[in-house]
Amino acid sequence: MGATGANRGQPAIMDAKTRWGRFRRSEAASGLLLISPTALYALLMLAVPLAAILLYSVLTDGYLTVEWTPTLANYAEAWGDPLYRQVMLRSLFVSATVTLVTVLLAYPVAYYVSFHVSPSRKSLWLFLITIPFWTSYLIRVFLWKVILGFNGVVNSSLMTLGIIDEPLTFILYNVNAVVITLAHAYAPFAILPIFVALEKIDRSLLEASQDLGESRLLTFWRVTLPLSMPGVVAAVLIVFIPTIGDYVTPQLVGGPEGRMISNAIQLQYLRLDNYPLGSALAVSAMAIVTAVSLVFLFLNRRFLRVRQQ
Amino acid sequence: MKPIIQIRDVHKYYGDYHALRGINVDIGEGEFFSLLGPSGCGKTTLLRTIAGFEDLSQGTIHIDGRLMEGVPPNKRPTNMVFQSYAIFPHLTVAENVGFGLRRDPRTPAQKAAAVEEALEMVGLKGYGGRAAHALSGGQRQRVALARALILKPRVLLLDEPLSALDKKLREQMQSELRRLQRQVGITFILVTHDQEEALIMSDRIAVMFEGQIAQLAPPQELYRRPVTRQVAEFIGVMNFLPASVATVNGARIDVEVAGLGTVELAAEQCPGGARSGKGSVGFRPETLTILFEGETPRGRVAEGTVEEVTYYGDMTYYGVVPDGVDVPLTISMRNLVGRRVLERGERTRVAWDPAALVLFC
Ligand SMILES: Nc1ncnc2c1ncn2[C@@H]1O[C@H](COP(=O)(O)OP(=O)(O)OP(=O)(O)O)[C@@H](O)[C@H]1O
Ligand SMILES: [Mg+2]
Numbered sequence: 307m308g309a310t311g312a313n314r315g316q317p318a319i320m321d322a323k324t325r326w327g328r329f330r331r332s333e334a335a336s337g338l339l340l341i342s343p344t345a346l347y348a349l350l351m352l353a354v355p356l357a358a359i360l361l362y363s364v365l366t367d368g369y370l371t372v373e374w375t376p377t378l379a380n381y382a383e384a385w386g387d388p389l390y391r392q393v394m395l396r397s398l399f400v401s402a403t404v405t406l407v408t409v410l411l412a413y414p415v416a417y418y419v420s421f422h423v424s425p426s427r428k429s430l431w432l433f434l435i436t437i438p439f440w441t442s443y444l445i446r447v448f449l450w451k452v453i454l455g456f457n458g459v460v461n462s463s464l465m466t467l468g469i470i471d472e473p474l475t476f477i478l479y480n481v482n483a484v485v486i487t488l489a490h491a492y493a494p495f496a497i498l499p500i501f502v503a504l505e506k507i508d509r510s511l512l513e514a515s516q517d518l519g520e521s522r523l524l525t526f527w528r529v530t531l532p533l534s535m536p537g538v539v540a541a542v543l544i545v546f547i548p549t550i551g552d553y554v555t556p557q558l559v560g561g562p563e564g565r566m567i568s569n570a571i572q573l574q575y576l577r578l579d580n581y582p583l584g585s586a587l588a589v590s591a592m593a594i595v596t597a598v599s600l601v602f603l604f605l606n607r608r609f610l611r612v613r614q615q
Numbered sequence: 616m617k618p619i620i621q622i623r624d625v626h627k628y629y630g631d632y633h634a635l636r637g638i639n640v641d642i643g644e645g646e647f648f649s650l651l652g653p654s655g656c657g658k659t660t661l662l663r664t665i666a667g668f669e670d671l672s673q674g675t676i677h678i679d680g681r682l683m684e685g686v687p688p689n690k691r692p693t694n695m696v697f698q699s700y701a702i703f704p705h706l707t708v709a710e711n712v713g714f715g716l717r718r719d720p721r722t723p724a725q726k727a728a729a730v731e732e733a734l735e736m737v738g739l740k741g742y743g744g745r746a747a748h749a750l751s752g753g754q755r756q757r758v759a760l761a762r763a764l765i766l767k768p769r770v771l772l773l774d775e776p777l778s779a780l781d782k783k784l785r786e787q788m789q790s791e792l793r794r795l796q797r798q799v800g801i802t803f804i805l806v807t808h809d810q811e812e813a814l815i816m817s818d819r820i821a822v823m824f825e826g827q828i829a830q831l832a833p834p835q836e837l838y839r840r841p842v843t844r845q846v847a848e849f850i851g852v853m854n855f856l857p858a859s860v861a862t863v864n865g866a867r868i869d870v871e872v873a874g875l876g877t878v879e880l881a882a883e884q885c886p887g888g889a890r891s892g893k894g895s896v897g898f899r900p901e902t903l904t905i906l907f908e909g910e911t912p913r914g915r916v917a918e919g920t921v922e923e924v925t926y927y928g929d930m931t932y933y934g935v936v937p938d939g940v941d942v943p944l945t946i947s948m949r950n951l952v953g954r955r956v957l958e959r960g961e962r963t964r965v966a967w968d969p970a971a972l973v974l975f976c
Pocket of ligand 1: 629632634652653654655656657658659660661808
């Protein structure tokens, strides 16, 4: 940067060799060098499969093979077939519900830790919040299966207490079970960004609001909440993006009514051997997630612009 | 003077730490009152108890005749300008200034006019639409001021509002604050650790040390008649010489001052009270005069050696050690036309006036 600026005004034609030398010494070069292992890895692991999927999605499915005939029929099916549309809408509904539930539950926890836990205890609290990560995701999902099952913890407790006569059936192998399990799994992801945003709020702003005549509740509404919005938006993105494509939870606790888009994709790929349709579904799901995320990123931009000093 | 704030026997503990140790003070209506003291003496704590951000451990505060116990900050007739200004970063300048007007019964148009008027008063006309985070330090300070003044509080509390500004801007804001206070007639309570600022601006100053008020007086009295050595050292420069009080006899006090001989002081020269025994006397640099060749002394004269010369342009500060003493006395002299600047090591005569002395026992 600096080198280019300093040489402004010299003849534009420049020896390619010196330009290369300057580049090698520049900050940009060392930056590229630093990120290159990660960048290479990401390229191999992400971009190549992505390209393969994009390619598959416009090819024609043959019996046991894929034919090299370009077509948009897969997309027509993915968007047109009511079955897929229903699964896609369900996925959106589930992850939106999970996001809403998680963020609504995470906010009070983050608020409590940020405002009511003494500073010396905060790291202990954050540590405790991350404890669920100590067991594998799969095991946690299985645990929910045990808790919510026909003879599970919830049902047997309620029956022992005499509150219900028969086991509840609406809590496992349906959308509810998927929402409950995912909301639990993603709670820490939502708590942390909100906590960070709350921590950054200058406490004298809250005092100033009270000093200017606002009660605690209105101070929260007019100062704390708007200033913590970047954290809320981050939490929404962090929960929404992975949950919409979650495979394990709907597979294990969702039952037939709880299937989500990734289960449908898996079905196309591994059971029906229909790579092109599976790819078209995957690309469509990605496009939808991207669209929703962009809306939130735009919102975050607005909040962030205000926060920058 | 009708008191608007009455503080009685106020104590504040933070755990074991005794931050306020029995504060008693009445602050008058329309007064410009300053709390002055070194860092950590409890100035902010006292201000925050008045604003309602800290509970008292003991004692009472009345504002406008009303007991403030249990009254939250949003229900008190006070407003505060915070040290960090606490400007809301997510709002515009106008929204910041109008923040406290939400429950004001006026129409939005009238409120907008009030905001504009408040901005004009602090010299920020036309800045209403700006984002608050894009303001300079001085502008933030003005927004904080406008935001508090628009609510027409009975008392405005200011916690070191000028400490973040550079010297020039600070001086400008000092006179502006003073002008504003006269204009709006609101009681101002200013916290500062800058003694000059307190002297320039205040009607009365409370000097605090370690949670107690050491002296409460108007600026002139504080400067001329400090009650303790600690106060004297905190306000401006003061020379001290060891002294012993020979006799205290009614209004007359005989004191033996090291290097200067015996002097007779009036009772008012011992604002902290006099009793016989060891003590010290203090005098300000401007009460001592160097006698140049051919000048006739007024008052008494001591001889000494110039040890230090600091030239400031308009003034020269000398450190002169009088014969028979081992501490240099600081003497400030105006550099009048034709008056020379002494050299280090020169012998000189120093005129001093016993009436300028203050005795500390
Ligand atoms: N919340 C608190 N908990 C414990 N001690 C506190 C608290 N607030 C202040 N103190 C202590 O009380 C004393 C007085 O603090 P205060 O903030 O009133 O000082 P100050 O006179 O305003 O100083 P400064 O000029 O540095 O602002 C300090 O020793 C401080 O450490
Ligand atoms: Mg302070």
